[in-house]
Amino acid sequence: MATYTPMIQQYLKIKAEYQDAFLFFRLGDFYEMFFNDAIQASQELEITLTSRDGGGEERIPMCGVPYHSAPNYIEQLILKGHKVAICEQTEDPKQAKGVVRREVVQLITPGTVMDGKGIHDKENNFIASLTAFDSQIGLAFSDLTTGENLVAICSHFDEALNEIYSVGAKEVVISTDLPDEWKKQLIDRCQATLSYEQTTTITQEILEVVKDLHDERLTSTFARLLTYLQRTQKRSLDHLQLVKVYYLQDAMKIDLFSKRNLELTETIRSKGKKGSLLWLLDETKTAMGGRLLKQWVDKPLVDREKIESRLAMVETFIANFFEREDLRTLLKEVYDLERLAGRVAFGNVNARDLIQLKKSLQQVPAIEELLQTLQNDVYLTKPLDPCEDLTQLLDEAIVDNPPLSVKEGNIIKDGFHAGLDQYRDASRNGKTWIAQLEQQERQHTGIKSLKIGYNRVFGYYIEVTRANLHLLPEGKYERKQTLTNAERFITPELKEKEALILEAEEKIVDLEYQLFLELREKVKNFIPRLQILAKQISELDVLQCFATVSENRHYSKPQFSQNGELFLKNGRHPVVEKVMDSQEYVPNDCYFNHDRQMLLITGPNMSGKSTYMRQVALTAILAQIGCYVPATEAVLPIFDQIFTRIGAADDLISGQSTFMVEMLEAKNAIAHATSQSLILFDEIGRGTSTYDGMALAQAIIEYIHEHIGAKTLFSTHYHELTILEEQLTSLRNIHVKAIEENGKVVFLHKIEEGAADKSYGIHVAELADLPKSLISRAKEILSELEADKTDMPNPVVVKQVVKEEVFSDAQLSLFSEEEPKAKKASALPKNVQAVIELLKTMNILEMTPLDAMNELYKLQKKVK
Numbered sequence: 001m002a003t004y005t006p007m008i009q010q011y012l013k014i015k016a017e018y019q020d021a022f023l024f025f026r027l028g029d030f031y032e033m034f035f036n037d038a039i040q041a042s043q044e045l046e047i048t049l050t051s052r053d054g055g056g057e058e059r060i061p062m063c064g065v066p067y068h069s070a071p072n073y074i075e076q077l078i079l080k081g082h083k084v085a086i087c088e089q090t091e092d093p094k095q096a097k098g099v100v101r102r103e104v105v106q107l108i109t110p111g112t113v114m115d116g117k118g119i120h121d122k123e124n125n126f127i128a129s130l131t132a133f134d135s136q137i138g139l140a141f142s143d144l145t146t147g148e149n150l151v152a153i154c155s156h157f158d159e160a161l162n163e164i165y166s167v168g169a170k171e172v173v174i175s176t177d178l179p180d181e182w183k184k185q186l187i188d189r190c191q192a193t194l195s196y197e198q199t200t201t202i203t204q205e206i207l208e209v210v211k212d213l214h215d216e217r218l219t220s221t222f223a224r225l226l227t228y229l230q231r232t233q234k235r236s237l238d239h240l241q242l243v244k245v246y247y248l249q250d251a252m253k254i255d256l257f258s259k260r261n262l263e264l265t266e267t268i269r270s271k272g273k274k275g276s277l278l279w280l281l282d283e284t285k286t287a288m289g290g291r292l293l294k295q296w297v298d299k300p301l302v303d304r305e306k307i308e309s310r311l312a313m314v315e316t317f318i319a320n321f322f323e324r325e326d327l328r329t330l331l332k333e334v335y336d337l338e339r340l341a342g343r344v345a346f347g348n349v350n351a352r353d354l355i356q357l358k359k360s361l362q363q364v365p366a367i368e369e370l371l372q373t374l375q376n377d378v379y380l381t382k383p384l385d386p387c388e389d390l391t392q393l394l395d396e397a398i399v400d401n402p403p404l405s406v407k408e409g410n411i412i413k414d415g416f417h418a419g420l421d422q423y424r425d426a427s428r429n430g431k432t433w434i435a436q437l438e439q440q441e442r443q444h445t446g447i448k449s450l451k452i453g454y455n456r457v458f459g460y461y462i463e464v465t466r467a468n469l470h471l472l473p474e475g476k477y478e479r480k481q482t483l484t485n486a487e488r489f490i491t492p493e494l495k496e497k498e499a500l501i502l503e504a505e506e507k508i509v510d511l512e513y514q515l516f517l518e519l520r521e522k523v524k525n526f527i528p529r530l531q532i533l534a535k536q537i538s539e540l541d542v543l544q545c546f547a548t549v550s551e552n553r554h555y556s557k558p559q560f561s562q563n564g565e566l567f568l569k570n571g572r573h574p575v576v577e578k579v580m581d582s583q584e585y586v587p588n589d590c591y592f593n594h595d596r597q598m599l600l601i602t603g604p605n606m607s608g609k610s611t612y613m614r615q616v617a618l619t620a621i622l623a624q625i626g627c628y629v630p631a632t633e634a635v636l637p638i639f640d641q642i643f644t645r646i647g648a649a650d651d652l653i654s655g656q657s658t659f660m661v662e663m664l665e666a667k668n669a670i671a672h673a674t675s676q677s678l679i680l681f682d683e684i685g686r687g688t689s690t691y692d693g694m695a696l697a698q699a700i701i702e703y704i705h706e707h708i709g710a711k712t713l714f715s716t717h718y719h720e721l722t723i724l725e726e727q728l729t730s731l732r733n734i735h736v737k738a739i740e741e742n743g744k745v746v747f748l749h750k751i752e753e754g755a756a757d758k759s760y761g762i763h764v765a766e767l768a769d770l771p772k773s774l775i776s777r778a779k780e781i782l783s784e785l786e787a788d789k790t791d792m793p794n795p796v797v798v799k800q801v802v803k804e805e806v807f808s809d810a811q812l813s814l815f816s817e818e819e820p821k822a823k824k825a826s827a828l829p830k831n832v833q834a835v836i837e838l839l840k841t842m843n844i845l846e847m848t849p850l851d852a853m854n855e856l857y858k859l860q861k862k863v864k
């Protein structure tokens with residue numbers, strides 16, 4: 001049997017260690033891929049699949065990309081969630097005996113890329129790691145681009161999943177023995193790439209960054225992550241900052257369903273930032289500020305003092321308009337200091353970056369001066385460090401407009417390094433000498449058009465046009481190249497000078513590169529100071545951003561109540577208000593207190609129920625991140641958690657709008673909410689039949705009322721539920737007002753006390769331009785139904801809920817199996833009977849126009 005060639009054997013040996021990555025195997029000027037890698041990569045990258053003889057019986061599939069265009073291909077694979085192992089030749093092929101030595105120099109993964117399309121200015125690129133302990137879970141995050149490191153302990157897997165989802169980690173490092181269900185959820189819910197690392201040994205290097213941690217679980221969780229990063233990146237990670245512990249209870253908890261439903265950082269529909277709360281808020285001027293804003297929106301605070309201190313700074317900025325505008329102008333010139341520090345450490349910083357660093361630092365004294373004039377002793381206690389020594393160093397070393405490449409010279413300023421100056425003199429003198437030679441030669445020969453030129457192949461030459469050749473004296477000039485109209489010559493003295501100039505230039509390029517590397521090492525020492533400065537500047541940026549938005553949109557400063565009271569006067573939904581002309585937005589009040597804990601909202605479709613509920617939640621979030629809120633007056637408690645659930649029928653977009661999802665989400669909320677929480681249940685119970693849905697809705701309301709006591713906004717289309725107000729002491733009915741004008745419904749979007757008097761579903765259908773005959777038929781059916789209410793379900797009289805009856809998973813089998821008994825069969829044909837039965841049980845009032853159409857279609861099909 002034939003065996004593979006030594007090179008293929010080498011390939012297979014290396015590939016065995018990188019099973020889950022594309023192995024980019026360097027062969028001369030190409031990165032080649034073989035076997036399955038080649039087949040898959042040719043499809044993913046749309047490049048030609050070829051094959052080669054590898055010594056085996058069959059030809060080996062192969063495809064390749066030129067090394068200089070590899071970054072583009074690598075980026076494409078990473079964006080699709082793949083990993084790429086870069087395998088280089090690590091010895092000079094000329095020196096090699098046998099196969100050239102090759103090694104993987106870096107594994108690039110979605111969580112470790114440093115640049116390209118996957119990296120956004122205003123977003124972190126976190127890689128996460130999970131470690132399961134007996135009853136808890138250790139969680140670690142690292143952003144290689146900024147050097148931030150975080151760890152936390154979660155009490156259950158869902159909590160960890162929430163965190164990973166909310167920071168948007170694209171890769172999660174775990175041990176192989178984690179439950180398969182967890183792995184599946186990480187992939188499905190967080191769209192994360194999984195990577196495996198078994199080692200959690202704490203080395204000296206790890207000790208250096210974890211020295212503030214005093215919990216072995218946290219240390220070993222982080223050790224797993226750092227070991228993975230070191231193993232895969234194989235380079236300096238000096239910019240990694242000290243690992244910070246954060247406590248989940250320090251932030252308002254908003255689980256991933258709620259984050260999605262409230263559209264905090266991306267919209268449900270487009271998954272983009274536009275239309276989200278983050279989009280509304282983002283008036284930051286720096287990339288670092290943009291990232292911090294996202295972190296703050298993801299984690300509203302629960303500590304009153306911290307919230308108040310942010311609010312106080314926002315107030316200061318609002319009171320000082322001109323200073324704020326000046327600050328915004330200065331911030332615009334501040335480059336991404338955190339990512340720059342990352343690139344310095346990673347070794348991929350260029351001279352232009354360093355010039356931007358210098359320019360950024362040059363803004364700092366002016367920023368500091370400006371801050372001095374503001375009166376705020378909470379935020380402005382520690383002056384900004386302008387790192388003058390670094391600014392000076394960069395100013396002395398680097399020219400103002402350096403080239404992109406760091407290997408081709410023209411970077412270092414004259415006067416920075418004596419040796420470099422000498423070479424430059426030599427080169428410049430040489431060039432002057434050549435310019436003079438040109439003059440002399442013209443005089444000697446009398447050829448005015450004679451010129452001295454340079455090209456890479458022949459070096460310096462004297463060029464004489466064909467017409468003038470006869471004027472050249474014999475002997476002195478050696479012919480080098482013939483062109484159509486001219487001849488090129490060299491002379492010994494020209495060759496001699498050329499050697500000097502070229503040698504000097506080569507030395508200049510080498511020396512400049514050397515000096516640049518030294519400079520980069522020096523800049524490395526400033527990384528911790530730059531990182532502190534970056535943090536301060538990003539906070540200022542976010543706070544000025546809050547002030548700007550608050551002022552532009554006429555928000556007011558929230559107050560916090562001690563007794564759980566909530567009062568919003570003229571509240572608005574911040575995003576809807578912005579998207580629509582604010583003149584048209586109808587503001588609404590909201591009020592909760594000790595005996596008004598639950599609001600049951602009724603009102604026609606499209607009247608503004610969902611908007612109203614969300615505006616309360618978004619207002620609470622804005623207040624707790626330290627921003628002013630869209631209301632003319634706002635008093636709020638500090639919420640520990642917010643839950644937002646939408647009935648499945650309303651959630652058309654997500655694609656998984658099954659009733660089971662609706663119930664699972666509801667369960668999650670009910671299981672974790674406390675009396676300090678805010679719950680929004682929007683048309684819960686909608687995803688099933690009327691009886692089921694109403695029974696569930698009622699049971700959920702009772703349960704929250706009796707066992708949880710959270711502030712709850714519950715919108716429903718089951719009018720029958722409004723009677724609950726009589727039995728549940730802290731539940732109140734409210735409704736969105738609509739009036740009928742000339743037989744048509746007009747939505748006022750105004751919230752009023754009490755229950756809505758009727759449903760306006762048919763009017764909405766009319767507005768939606770359904771066929772006139774269908775509408776009039778629906779009106780007929782409605783009046784028949786209203787005349788004969790016996791078929792309508794009535795809510796069960798509230799039973800006294802037993803206090804001990806606490807929530808457990810087992811209780812989730814809430815699905816009622818009982819369907820209304822079919823009426824006695826008559827003599828009509830079976831299909832007609834069936835249609836009649838269906839018509840009887842159908843609840844037109846609760847149908848969306850689309851549902852009605854669908855049902856009608858089905859009925860028609862049955863009798864056709």
Ligand code: ADP
Pocket residue numbers: 576584585586587588603604605606607608609610611612749750
């Ligand atoms: P519902 O949940 O009652 O079906 P929505 O809250 O989805 O209604 O609101 C439907 C539409 O009505 C929104 O998209 C918005 O355009 C408009 N709307 C809602 N609230 C207001 C308001 N307070 N002022 C003006 N327009 C509003």
Ligand code: MG
Pocket residue numbers: 609610611650682
């Ligand atoms: Mg709605």
